[in-house]
Amino acid sequence: MSDCIFCKIANGESPCFKIWENDEFLAFLDIMPNVKWQTLVIPKKHYDSDLFLIDDEKFYWRLMSTAKEVIDILKKSLKVQRVWMIMEWMWVNHLHLKLYPMYGLGEDWQINECPWHVFFDKYPWYLTTQMWDQANMEELWEIQVQITNSAALN
Numbered sequence: 001m002s003d004c005i006f007c008k009i010a011n012g013e014s015p016c017f018k019i020w021e022n023d024e025f026l027a028f029l030d031i032m033p034n035v036k037w038q039t040l041v042i043p044k045k046h047y048d049s050d051l052f053l054i055d056d057e058k059f060y061w062r063l064m065s066t067a068k069e070v071i072d073i074l075k076k077s078l079k080v081q082r083v084w085m086i087m088e089w090m091w092v093n094h095l096h097l098k099l100y101p102m103y104g105l106g107e108d109w110q111i112n113e114c115p116w117h118v119f120f121d122k123y124p125w126y127l128t129t130q131m132w133d134q135a136n137m138e139e140l141w142e143i144q145v146q147i148t149n150s151a152a153l154n
């Protein structure tokens with residue numbers, strides 16, 4: 001797409017801080033990170049940012065294989081044990097993975113306790129993996145029934 005910034009990066013019209021590429025995918029440092037050396041992985045071909053609109057299982061395998069390769073590079077070069085991967089699908093409507101190096105994890109995987117907790121009733125334009133208070137078991141049962149009944153109808 002001519003007005004897509006990731007297409008422009010992929011075809012060389014716009015510069016990027018490339019760290020890896022092959023014929024199909026490109027990885028580059030995010031210029032608007034909230035974690036140091038946050039990295040984006042994109043297919044060079046334009047796809048909608050909703051991955052699950054793509055009906056090609058082999059594409060999923062190639063995308064995850066690429067993610068593994070780039071994550072291995074980040075782990076080794078940045079000396080981090082884990083890299084968080086998300087597909088937020090927001091902002092730029094060109095499929096992209098966001099890779100977040102997880103700095104500060106100790107060798108013993110000790111969790112750095114966060115001093116505050118959050119719970120979202122609607123998407124606040126950011127994500128967190130913090131745990132909240134235990135859910136109401138009755139509500140969990142009700143939504144489980146609702147979801148499984150809905151799945152059974154399809």
Ligand SMILES: [Zn+2]
Pocket residue numbers: 001004005006007008045046047093094
């Ligand atoms: Zn694009």
